[in-house]
Amino acid sequence: MHMMYFTEQPMGAYDAKAGLDFGATALNFSNSHFDPNEGSRLYNEYLEEYIMVDELGADGIMLNEHHNAPFCMQARTNMFGAILAAVTKRTKIVFLGNPLPLTENPVQLAEELAMIDMISKGRVVSGFVRGGGQEQLANGVNPAFNRERFVEAHDLIQKTWTTPGPFRWEGTHYQQRVVNPWAVPMQKPYPRVWIPGVLSKETVIWTAQQRYPYIALNTSIEATKTIHETYDKAAAEVGYTAGPENFGYLIRVHVQDTEEKAMQNARQFMWMQGEFTGLANPVWANPAGYFSPSGRRGFVEFATGRAKNPRGNPTFEQQVNDTMIIAGTPAQVIERLKYLVKETRPGIMGIWANDGTVSKEDRRRCIQLLVGEVMPAIKEYGATLGLKDPWEANAPVHLRYSTDIAGQKVAAE
């Protein structure tokens, strides 16, 4: 089992009252509330914490990016990835991920990731995401072509990584007449690609069709099982049987020496009014054309205040009860995580450990206990359940490299 550490890199030093007064903490919440001196302090503290995570022996560090909001300070995931490539020694650098539709130049993205793969000596996992609706608006990218751009940018990057240049790309959303970047990935055929997601069925199916692992982002146990069913069905249709190596799960966990302190800090997971991506107008999060047409009717009712949020708005206590948030001493956390792992059987596990305004001391203590005690115990437990990660299972990087499906190209590895 692969176990990785994650934090949103929260801008905990912003004026929370200003956000409440404005009624939103995303997209149009003014950046005049951002203090770059505090930003500098936090970026450097987060970096020190990543180094701790590496030294303590976590399998991976998961990175992401968001825009125009205090809940996440990373505006370009490849920047922290490049830094970690140089300053860490053994941990995988797991991008979950680069928002493909935001780029106008997928070839340059392929080039950057290849550079990071070489600098890190082959430690990159290159996840890709569609990016939330707000990310499209923050970057002036047309939300109506989000999924088409995601798929086409992926196909172009995959070709850039696997086909000797120069070649020409004349697509619908991307046209590049000379594709021949000299930086290519060190890992062959190319770095592993994992796809994180929350609720889009279309993404689950596409991911299964590529034979990429799907990382469910803190979905409920029930929803996670539904995702697995959808994935399994799509996998069977293209000729393979999905196993734990095809599934990952991200869960919010906070560990401290006492339950009381852990619970107190875990409440910070609710710091954006319980919304992962900040308090926002629904049409920012789901601009027209971004959302699946099958959900349109329900969404327009929610967006105009006529229906409740389809995802609900559970309290902290409910989320703890439902194992959506886990907090406590190492022994308590291990027990709950074992339950979760047994129920959802992931080969890849992301632990989202510190959020909001948790103090530097407490963040560091959480990391020590998490990476030093919790992760080894869960890895050991996972092994008894046969939960292998993609490396342990020697899974193909992509469907086309499958050796267990007739007619597929054999892996170059």
Next chain:
Amino acid sequence: MSVVWTDTVKEIAGIKLHVSRAGSGPTVLVLHHDIGTVDRLPFYDALAEKFDVVIPHHPGWGKSQRAEWMRHPRDIAAVHAWLLADLGVSNVSLVGLGFGGWIAAEMASHAPETYRKLVLVGAMGIKPPEGDIADQAIVSYIVYPHAGFHDQAAFTAVYGDVTTDQLEAWDIAREMSFRTAWKPYMYSQTLPHLLGGVRSPSLILWGDDDQIVPLSAGHAYARALHDATLTTIPACGHFAEMEKPDAVAKLTIDFLSRN
């Protein structure tokens, strides 16, 4: 006299286009807003009392099929020009409402001698010299249409208690606006340079309280077209034909009836 409308489907450019038609006399093509259109409006009926009125739903809006390949209002303009050719009508006048005004202007710029007269109401399509075209992407489906009315009672008169079907139609209309006019948002950088050749006399109408397209864009149209008159409508927002149907109909009919 009550106006009798006929709804038909025309196959244009591989898509099924919904077309409403009523009245007789010289043909007037009415091009609807970015938020689409309700089926019947007092303004449409008033025009149909005097003219042969043709009102297509733009491809992807309302009851017309989406064209996946469509990327610009210029494409919509070409579809409507094709429709007129298929209908066998000529010497047609164009009435463009908001976003439809942009489409009308594109049609005229591509065929400067073809159209009899041009009426643009709060037309998008030109970058306003002062102010910006309101960005619907950052406000809800209800807030945006409301913003286009000076008097909210006028909104209620048209939409009543907005139905879920209407909300869904607005979401689809918004998606089509994004698919065709995302960047630059709701204007063309080349259109102003291409309007000077248009021979059709033009009437530019603008609500004096248009919160969607600044009046400065109306002045820009009036400057770019060689034979244009700009008239503002008092106490009126962007959706002028819905808010002040009598005033807009009178101005339009008077203008189109003149030789």
